[in-house]
Structure formats: C-alpha cells, structure tokens
Amino acid sequence: MPLVQLRRPSTASPDSEVALGGALMDRQSRTVRYLRVSLTDRCNYRCTYCMPEEGLVYGPRTDVLSLEEVVRVCEAFARWGVTRVRLTGGEPTLRRGLVSLVERLAALPTVEPARRLEVVMTTNGERLAELAEPLARAGLRSLTVSLDSLDPERFGRITRRGTLERVLGGVEAASRAGLWPLKINTVAISGFNDDELASLVRWAWERDVVPRFIELMPMASGELYVPGELLPAAEIRARVEEGLQTALVPDEGEGVRGAGPASYWRAVGGAFDGRRLGTIAALTENFCSSCNRLRISATGQLHACLARDDTGDLRSALRSQDPDRLERVVRAALGTKRDAHGFNIDGTGGPTKAMVSIGG
Ligand code: SAM
C-alpha cells in the first residue's frame, strides 16, 4: 500500500502467461529505457501542488523497499534494457544510505557494451549543500533541482517549509561538484510565479543551468489543483521570449525531445543566444507517444503511467521465493500501459494519488 493514500488504486494481477525475456516494449511499441525510482514518500517540504499540508497517512516502514531491494530491482531493469534511473520521491535526500546506494547503482552494467547505469536525481535542494560533493563522487551523473521562485517570501509560501537561501546554496554546491548538466524544474503557476519566468531563466542561463518549466498536473483526484492556475507551455515560452528579447526555436542539437518528458528549445538572438530551455507540458503538448518510462513508488508499486492508478506489486514479488515473479509482474504491468494519460485541464482524469506518493 502506498504511504500517502487518498483512495485505493486498482492493481494489475501478475499474468502467468506473460512472455519473459527481451526488451521492455509495450503494446504501442514504446520501449522502456528510463526508470524513476522513489526512495521515500516523505518530504521536508509541503509544496502546495504536490502534498496536502496535513492528514498524511504513512504505513509501516517495512512497506518501503529496502536499499538492497532497490538495487535488485534496478539491476533487473538494467538487464531488460533500462539505461537511466532517476532517484526521486518524496525527497530522496532524506533517505539514509543515499550516497552508497548511488555508488552501487552507478556500477551496474546495462545491455549496452561498456555502459554503466546512468543515475540521476531530482531534489528540492534543501540538503544539497552537504550532499552534492559525496553524490558526485559516488557517480551521480546529473541533477535536477526544483525551484519555483527566486523570491524568499514566495518560495516559503509555495513550499510551506523551504528556505530559498539553502536551495540556492545547494545549486552552487552542485555546480562546484561538477554535477552537470544541472537543471532546475519550475512549476509555472498563473497568479503565483508567472511574472518571474524570464528572471528564472536569466538566473539559470547566467549559471550555465538549464531551466525547465512544468505545467501544473491535476494529481490526487484534482484536490490540490486549481484549474485557472495552469499556464500553457506556449505561453510560458512567449513570456520568456518577451522578457529576454530572444526567440525560442525547437532545439535540433539533441532533437526536440530529451531523454525524458521535456521538449527543448534554443534561444536565438539576444544576450543568451544558443542557451536551452525545457518545457514539460503534459496537458497542452501531450508527449505520451514517446513515453519511455516506468515508475516505482517507495513501497514498490510499479506505475506504468504517472497519471493512472494502475499498479503492479513489485514488493511482494521481490519478497517471494519465485525467481521469475518480479519479471512477470513488470511485464504484466507494462501490458496495461495505456496509449495516453487522462489529465484534463479542468482537473479531472488524473490519478487518485498525489505526486509525492507516486514519485514525480
Ligand atoms: N522532492 C523532489 C523535488 O521536489 O524535486 C523530488 C520529487 S517531486 C514530486 C518531483 C517534481 O514533481 C518536482 O519538480 C515538483 O515540482 C513536481 N511536481 C509535484 N507535483 C506536481 C504537480 N501537481 N504538477 C506538476 N509538477 C509537480
């Protein structure tokens, strides 16, 4: 069971008929290469769009996958073709043993000759000042830090518990430690930070950091979502173009799409010519047809899609005596992966779980 439970999800049962072996390909011929692993669904922040302030229900700690189990599951996925693992949460830096976990994961072989598993992480940055250097030494390849405002009062308001100064110090530490490419994730919210979009981009580009804007998603049955607050990606880019006197064109260097859900744009003209910016626009620029991801919650639930409640129980599989059970559960869950998410702009169609409990 997930630790933060708003309603009971549906669970895909393992199918003993499922064929084992080979790459992880779904019914739409999308191949899974990217696994997002939540290390905890606890957090030291309470971002308004991600977590309710109160009323969180946590199960027993034994429900959470042990680090040993996380390594086992990543090792298996690497054997089936996954080349990149993103550690997330909740707040992954709260997980004890994080640095040695990164070291073990980064040493895992993949199906590609001489290529080790690429381990990256998304964090709120609160604990980064002390962790950036050890994480870099352990083999973390790159880092994304969430940053919704450069205004200390606003930052405190959106995160309910965060300190802007600590996060900015964390970004600097990550940059000094060589955690590159360094990215920032900003959830763009109309009426909250829409007047700051260009300044956030300027701040990032001046530090060789890649800014990315995320459209608000209606998680948790839309309970934390206010429809009028959604800022479409096209409008986000238009505001940046206007604020920084530049044009943004699809980035051809690495293709418009990166390895994940973001589409990348390049500045042409102006003081920041050539710099890149990402937008993650689940609602207005659907990217489901190129989805290459699966997600594992801290309690070992496999989510074929962030926006759906379908799950497969990896924890029971890992704790069973049957050596093939894990693979059967994974392939059965992959078989349930839908063509597209069901998010609607009015806040309906999303999963019952909050982002914090699936692992964003
Ligand atoms: N605690 C870490 C952090 O904040 O970076 C990692 C987990 S957090 C769930 C991952 C990302 O999801 C963050 O960048 C956060 O801004 C984003 N996020 C959370 N809830 C969201 C929502 N309802 N819509 C869009 N993005 C959301």
Ligand code: SF4
């Ligand atoms: Fe915590 Fe990240 Fe969610 Fe904010 S977005 S509450 S930091 S998990």
